[in-house]
Amino acid sequence: MTQHWIDIKNANAVLIMGSNAAEHHPISFKWVLKAKDAGAKVIHVDPKFSRTSARSDLHVPLRSGTDIAFLGGMVKYILENDLIQKEYVAEYTNAAFILGDGYTFEDGLFSGFDPATGKYDKTTWAFAKDEKGVPLRDKTLQNPRCVYQLLKKHYDRYNLDRVSSITGVSKENLLIVYETYSATGKPDKAGTMMYALGWTQHSVGCQNIRLGCMIQLLLGNIGVAGGGVNALRGEPNVQGSTDHALLWHILPGYHAVPTTAWPTLTDYLKANTPVTNDPKSLNWWGNRPKYVVSLLKGWFGDNATAENEFGYGLLPKAEPGVDYASMFQFDRMYEGKIKGGMIFGHNPAVSMPNTHKIRAALKNLDWLVVGEVHDTETASFWRNPSEDPKKIKTEVFLLPSCQRGEKDGTTSNSGRWHQWHHKGYEPAGESRSMGWMLVEIGKRVRALYEKEKGAFPEGLLSHTWPKEYNADEMARMINGVFTRDVTIKDKTYKKGDQVPSFPSLQADGSTTSLNWLYCGCYPEAGKNLAKRRDLTQTPMQAKLGLFPSYTWAWPVNRRILYNRASVDPKGNPFNPELPVILWEGGKWIGDIPDGGAPPMAEEKGTYPFIMQSEGHGHLFGPGRVDGPFPEHYEPAETPIAKNPFSSRMNNPCMKVAKSDMDLLAKPADPKYPIVLTTYSLTEHWCGGGDTRNTPYLLEAEPQQYVEMSHELAAEKGIKNGDVVVVESIRGKVEAIAMVTVRIVPFQVEGKTVHLIGMPFCFGWTTPGVGDATNRLTPSVGDPNTTIPEYKACLVNIRKADKVTELSV
Ligand SMILES: Nc1nc2c(c(=O)[nH]1)N[C@H]1C(S)=C(S)[C@@H](COP(=O)(O)OP(=O)(O)OC[C@H]3O[C@@H](n4cnc5c(=O)[nH]c(N)nc54)[C@H](O)[C@@H]3O)O[C@H]1N2
Ligand SMILES: Nc1nc2c(c(=O)[nH]1)N[C@H]1C(S)=C(S)[C@@H](COP(=O)(O)OP(=O)(O)OC[C@H]3O[C@@H](n4cnc5c(=O)[nH]c(N)nc54)[C@H](O)[C@@H]3O)O[C@H]1N2
Ligand SMILES: [Mo]
Numbered sequence: 001m002t003q004h005w006i007d008i009k010n011a012n013a014v015l016i017m018g019s020n021a022a023e024h025h026p027i028s029f030k031w032v033l034k035a036k037d038a039g040a041k042v043i044h045v046d047p048k049f050s051r052t053s054a055r056s057d058l059h060v061p062l063r064s065g066t067d068i069a070f071l072g073g074m075v076k077y078i079l080e081n082d083l084i085q086k087e088y089v090a091e092y093t094n095a096a097f098i099l100g101d102g103y104t105f106e107d108g109l110f111s112g113f114d115p116a117t118g119k120y121d122k123t124t125w126a127f128a129k130d131e132k133g134v135p136l137r138d139k140t141l142q143n144p145r146c147v148y149q150l151l152k153k154h155y156d157r158y159n160l161d162r163v164s165s166i167t168g169v170s171k172e173n174l175l176i177v178y179e180t181y182s183a184t185g186k187p188d189k190a191g192t193m194m195y196a197l198g199w200t201q202h203s204v205g206c207q208n209i210r211l212g213c214m215i216q217l218l219l220g221n222i223g224v225a226g227g228g229v230n231a232l233r234g235e236p237n238v239q240g241s242t243d244h245a246l247l248w249h250i251l252p253g254y255h256a257v258p259t260t261a262w263p264t265l266t267d268y269l270k271a272n273t274p275v276t277n278d279p280k281s282l283n284w285w286g287n288r289p290k291y292v293v294s295l296l297k298g299w300f301g302d303n304a305t306a307e308n309e310f311g312y313g314l315l316p317k318a319e320p321g322v323d324y325a326s327m328f329q330f331d332r333m334y335e336g337k338i339k340g341g342m343i344f345g346h347n348p349a350v351s352m353p354n355t356h357k358i359r360a361a362l363k364n365l366d367w368l369v370v371g372e373v374h375d376t377e378t379a380s381f382w383r384n385p386s387e388d389p390k391k392i393k394t395e396v397f398l399l400p401s402c403q404r405g406e407k408d409g410t411t412s413n414s415g416r417w418h419q420w421h422h423k424g425y426e427p428a429g430e431s432r433s434m435g436w437m438l439v440e441i442g443k444r445v446r447a448l449y450e451k452e453k454g455a456f457p458e459g460l461l462s463h464t465w466p467k468e469y470n471a472d473e474m475a476r477m478i479n480g481v482f483t484r485d486v487t488i489k490d491k492t493y494k495k496g497d498q499v500p501s502f503p504s505l506q507a508d509g510s511t512t513s514l515n516w517l518y519c520g521c522y523p524e525a526g527k528n529l530a531k532r533r534d535l536t537q538t539p540m541q542a543k544l545g546l547f548p549s550y551t552w553a554w555p556v557n558r559r560i561l562y563n564r565a566s567v568d569p570k571g572n573p574f575n576p577e578l579p580v581i582l583w584e585g586g587k588w589i590g591d592i593p594d595g596g597a598p599p600m601a602e603e604k605g606t607y608p609f610i611m612q613s614e615g616h617g618h619l620f621g622p623g624r625v626d627g628p629f630p631e632h633y634e635p636a637e638t639p640i641a642k643n644p645f646s647s648r649m650n651n652p653c654m655k656v657a658k659s660d661m662d663l664l665a666k667p668a669d670p671k672y673p674i675v676l677t678t679y680s681l682t683e684h685w686c687g688g689g690d691t692r693n694t695p696y697l698l699e700a701e702p703q704q705y706v707e708m709s710h711e712l713a714a715e716k717g718i719k720n721g722d723v724v725v726v727e728s729i730r731g732k733v734e735a736i737a738m739v740t741v742r743i744v745p746f747q748v749e750g751k752t753v754h755l756i757g758m759p760f761c762f763g764w765t766t767p768g769v770g771d772a773t774n775r776l777t778p779s780v781g782d783p784n785t786t787i788p789e790y791k792a793c794l795v796n797i798r799k800a801d802k803v804t805e806l807s808v
Contacts, residue, residue, distance in 0.1 A: 002561040003192065003228035004415030004553065006545035009034040010226030010578055013184050013191040015177075017045040017067065018198025018208065022052040023682040025232040028194065028414070029055070035226070041180050045070065045169075046198060047677050048707065048757050049742035060177055063746045064677040064755060065202055065635035065792035066167040069645070070174070071211040072158035072632060077178040078218050079152050083185040085220030088574070089141075091600070092565050092608050093217045093617040095148040096137040098128045103628075105154060108646025110627045118653055125622040127614075133277040135614055147620040151214075154629045162644055166632065168746025168753065185219040187574040190226035196234065197679070201790040203654035205782035207630035210621055214630075217617040223565030223594075223608065225544055225578040233414040235686065236404065240412035243517055243554070244478075248324040252515040255292055258312070261320040265309035268292070274613035281615035282595050282606045289507040291516035294480055298512035301464035306509060314459045323655065325786035326352065327779050331657045334361035344371035344434055345401070349378040350763040351687035353777040353788040356731050357661040359384065363392050371399045371434060376689045377763040377772070384764060399437060402427035408471040409435070410530045416553045418521050420530040435469040472528060479522035480505065480513025498524050501556055517554040529557075540590055544578060548591075558592040564600070564608035565617070571599030626653040626783045634667070635792035636780040639675055639753045641668040655786050657779035663729045664778055665794040672728060672794035674712070675755040678773050688761030692769065704762040704770025706735040706797065712754040713739040716797060723800040726758070728793060731775035733758075734800060756797060760790070 008014065008031035022029040033055065036042050044056040045067075053059035062070055078084060089095045102124030104111040112121040127135035128145070141148040164171045184191030193216060199208040213222070213229050221227035233239045245252045255272065262268040269289045276283040297304045300311035318324060330348065332338050334357055352358045362368065362381045370379040375398070377384070382392040405424040412418050427433070432440075442465055449457040466473070480499045485492065488504055501520035505511045513519045522528050529552035536549050546559050553559055560566070563580045567573050571583030581590040583599050597606040607615025620628045633651040634643050643649050649667060656662070665672040683701040684691040691697040706726055708718070718724055720739040725732050735758065746753045760773040780789045 001228060001230040001232075001414045001416065002222060003230060004417065004559050005031055005413070006547075007225060007228070007415075007560065008032055008192055008194075008230075009038065009545055010190060011035045011040050011184075011192040012189045012226065013181050014040055014042045014194065015045070015181050015191060016043065016052055016056065016194045017212070018200070019194050019196035019232050020046070020050045020052045020679065021194055021196075021232060022055055023050060024196065024234075024680055025414070028230075028232055032194075043177055043180060045177065047743070047755055051682075058173075058176065058180075060169055060173045061744055061746070063166075063168040063748055063753060064198075064675055065204075065638075066632070067199060067202075067208045068204055068211055068630045069158065069163050069166045069632040070169065071208075071215060072155050072630070073160065073163035073174055074178050074182065074215055075151070075155040075211070075218070076158045077175075078182045078185065078215070079155070081182070083182045084218045085185050085187055085574075087187075087568060088220035088565065089148070089218060089619075090139045091569055093147075093619050094127075094135075094614065095141055095146065095151070095619050096139045097147050097614075097616070097620065098136040098138060098143055099145050099147065099150060099620070100124070100126045100128045102126070103150075105629070105631075108631060108633070108643070108648030109652065110629075113652060120625060120627070120653070122622055125620075125628050151619055151629065154631075157645060158632075165747075165749055166640075166644060168748045181215075182219060184221060187220060188577065190224050190575070191216070191219060191221050192226060192228050192230060194230045194232055196232040198791060200782070200785070200787050202792060203636050203651045203780055203782055203789045204626075204630070204633055205787050206624055206784040207626060207651075210624065211630040213617075214619050214621075217619055220565075220574065222617065223560060223562035223580070224574060225560070225566070225580050228560075231414060237411035239414060239416065240410065240418070243412060244515055248318075251292075252295060253291055253517050255288065255295070257318050258315050259318045259320045263317075265292075265296075265312035268312065276613045276615075278614065280600070280606050281613065282597070282610040283613045283615070284595075284610045285613065287505075290505045290511075291502070291513070293507040293509060294505045294511045294513040294516065294519075297483060297509050298477060298480060298514045299464065300462050301512075303462040303464075304509065310509060311462060314462050316459065323786055325781070327655070327657060327781055327786055327788055330358050330361045331659060331779065333364055334659055334661070336364045338365065340365055340367040340369075342369040342371070343378055344437075347376045347378045347687040347689040347763070349376070349381050350689070350772045350774065351760065353774055353790060354657075354661065354730050354779045355772045355774040357657075357659065357779065358774075360661065363394060365394045367395045367397070369397045369399060371401045371437060372689070373401050373403055373431075374689055374693045375765060376687075377765050380765055400429060400431040401437070402431040402433050406431070407433040407435070409433075410471070410475060412554070415559070417551050418518065418530045418554060419551045420528065433469065435471065435474070439466055439469040475528055475530060476522050476525075477512070478514040478518045480511055480519050482511055484510055486510050498522055498527075500524075520556050521552045521554070538589075540579065540582070544580065544590075546591060556592050558594065560591050562594055562608055562610075562617075563591050564594045564606075564610075567599065569599060569601040569605070571601075624784055626651055636778055636789055637665045637669075637672070637792070637794040638667050639673055639794060640749045642749075644749065651783065653783035655781035655783055661730070662779050664780070665729045669729075669794060672796050673754070674795050674797060675753060676726070676728070676776060676793050676795045677755060677757050677791050678760045678777065679757060681759045681761055684759065684761035686761065687772075688763060688766070691761065692763070692766040698766065698769070701759070701761075702769065704733065704735040704773070705738045705758070707738045707740050707743050707757040708797070709743045709745050709754065710739055710741065711745045711752075712756070712797075713737065715754075716799065718797070718799050724797055725800050726756070726776060726795050726797050728776040728778075728795045730778065733773055733775050734770055756795070
């Protein structure tokens with residue numbers, strides 16, 4: 001989130017799109033209702049009606065997978081009716097930047113596409129530059145090659161008729177949403193966007209979010225109170241685990257994972273440290289060397305020296321171009337290329353797409369370690385009723401793990417608040433925390449390497465490894481310490497002192513930090529700010545709902561990111577009623593400003609979007625792999641025969657697994673005419689491994705079901721409560737029919753398209769509940785993130801021949 005939960009109350013309009021906030025993020029929804037009580041309009045754009053829709057002013061059903069068309073139509077509406085916040089757009093976004101000659105867009109493809117690799121060469125997406133290398137700009141926005149004009153041209157094709165026909169949303173509904181939401185383009189008005197899986201779980205997931213961001217930039221809604229683009233994060237603790245690099249492609253603090261293309265630290269830093277020649281651009285990522293060296297120093301301690309490039313050579317390197325995301329790890333496992341592995345707190349045999357393939361892949365392992373609170377479909381895959389355990393070679397170890405309440409630690413919430421939780425009770429039985437297990441496994445593997453050596457022992461043995469796991473000590477080291485006596489701005493720090501915050505981190509080995517973003521969360525010995533519960537506020541902060549001394553937020557306790565964009569170039573708040581920061585007496589007050597420089601118009605002033613090397617918000621976004629402007633493509637499986645926007649049916653860069661089990665239905669496949677979307681339930685948690693073992697939650701939602709419209713039920717001769725079979729080209733699932741007005745048929749490209757919805761929390765280890773919905777879904781992913789397309793695939797549905805127990 002660029003904001004924090006409480007700030008949602010300051011919005012004049014709330015667009016909830018791709019999220020069921022009331023059910024899955026109830027705390028966020030408390031603030032939505034406060035905004036609504038204060039007069040805000042709340043809009044829910046979602047294929048099905050839910051508790052979120054029930055409390056919104058407007059629920060707009062749209063066909064799953066068509067958000068870019070919907071939002072592209074909004075961009076056209078905003079530009080045609082001149083509703084942008086002009087000063088913000090001209091000064092703070094790259095609308096005025098002029099593109100070089102190479103950039104083109106034709107028939108669904110941007111310039112630089114190589115059909116052989118399915119990848120773009122992005123060099124043609126570069127801006128034209130002056131002799132100093134600074135992008136050329138036309139702040140009148142008239143130059144035909146400026147971003148504003150190219151944006152206008154791109155979305156000119158997204159007219160009401162076409163958008164309505166592809167999304168299945170009526171023109172009246174489109175206009176109401178466009179008009180209501182774009183009213184927040186006035187300087188003193190703010191709209192907020194709340195999204196989650198309805199946007200991310202698509203082969204165009206990243207571009208869904210980008211288009212949301214672009215609308216927010218056009219309306220001047222980023223950095224201001226009540227604005228923002230807000231990812232409602234999932235699993236506790238998905239925000240923290242992303243920050244600390246649970247994902248394969250980054251190191252802690254969002255640094256690219258080293259690859260063999262960058263054999264030395266110098267190569268790595270050169271490739272990953274942006275430069276700017278514009279003195280008004282802070283270019284914060286220009287500091288990357290300080291953060292990477294401090295991370296290496298934290299990992300390797302005295303074994304990290306300037307001579308050995310701080311141990312960079314000890315890190316494993318990925319192969320460039322290879323995708324190690326779990327969807328493709330399972331693909332490699334299915335091919336027999338992976339021998340063993342560990343799975344902690346994850347139940348892929350239920351939650352990964354195309355679970356028949358996942359389950360087949362697990363059989364190829366020699367050994368598997370599962371860290372779990374319960375037995376699951378993953379730990380027990382070898383005794384699935386359709387398997388013969390005697391024929392499965394895999395040796396499975398189940399490590400009993402303790403539950404959240406049984407351990408100390410932190411979670412980072414969606415608003416980036418780093419919050420401590422205390423252990424409530426002792427772990428049951430022999431269960432242990434994951435921290436304990438990982439430290440212990442590390443110790444034992446190191447002892448073996450010391451004794452037996454093996455391949456490349458230096459990597460493991462050079463690590464600073466803790467003697468035992470201690471969450472508070474870990475938080476202290478995540479913040480980082482000085483490795484020698486250092487004087488910064490007249491203040492002397494001794495070796496071993498805590499680094500006060502990340503501007504003090506250095507690239508010379510004098511500091512450690514296991515994550516620069518969290519540097520400042522533990523600024524002095526004994527001062528773990530995640531434990532802070534101080535409600536003190538100034539009157540200005542009270543008006544905003546800002547509690548700066550309650551816990552700690554990354555970065556540097558800033559609560560609203562890009563807050564320098566909440567003031568005009570002279571430093572006057574766009575909304576004087578709710579200033580986030582104020583320039584007063586030569587300094588900023590309010591929230592912690594993004595960089596301490598004076599207002600932009602002053603000589604030493606800087607641009608507000610400090611994480612972009614040119615300092616401007618990206619309307620034109622060359623950073624993504626699949627295009628600088630979001631474009632509508634159909635999901636990998638689509639019920640229509642032709643994409644009316646171009647002759648490209650699907651995202652040309654989408655990730656597709658290609659094994660013999662990865663079949664895809666063809667466009668408008670008569671065997672699979674129905675769109676399936678999947679979702680979580682209030683009463684269960686994700687794959688249900690936990691909640692199916694909690695009797696009262698299971699009683700509340702006891703078995704697999706499928707929601708469908710009355711019209712589809714009538715067509716198929718299905719009655720409410722019937723047992724039905726839902727079938728895709730990859731598998732089938734039995735479910736109870738829930739015939740409901742919450743789902744309606746869509747009129748798409750001149751025909752009726754039905755959509756059905758299923759939860760994904762059920763699995764065969766719980767008797768009588770049915771098996772995984774993901775038996776139906778495809779191994780197709782977004783090209784930037786490889787997040788699977790769980791939200792739109794094709795199926796058919798029929799009444800079961802005989803009434804059965806819900807079976808596997
Ligand atoms: N009680 C409870 N809370 C949870 C969870 C849980 O399992 N149970 N899970 C947690 C986790 S890990 C996560 S990631 C979050 C998930 O939070 P959400 O994203 O809210 O979860 P979902 O139910 O998967 O999807 C949200 C909505 O997206 C809609 N949708 C589907 N396809 C589309 C589309 O193409 N466009 C649009 N606009 N909408 C679409 C669905 O109909 C659904 O209403 O919740 C977290 N909170
Ligand atoms: N069709 C479809 N599939 C989806 C989604 C969807 O919307 N639709 N959503 C996706 C999303 S966003 C997510 S996040 C995934 C979630 O799916 P998974 O990653 O599989 O995670 P969970 O189902 O939340 O939990 C897995 C296991 O963790 C165990 N567990 C709980 N607490 C602890 C602990 O402290 N330690 C250990 N070791 N184990 C613990 C639980 O018992 C549970 O069995 O599913 C994804 N799959
Ligand atoms: Mo999630």
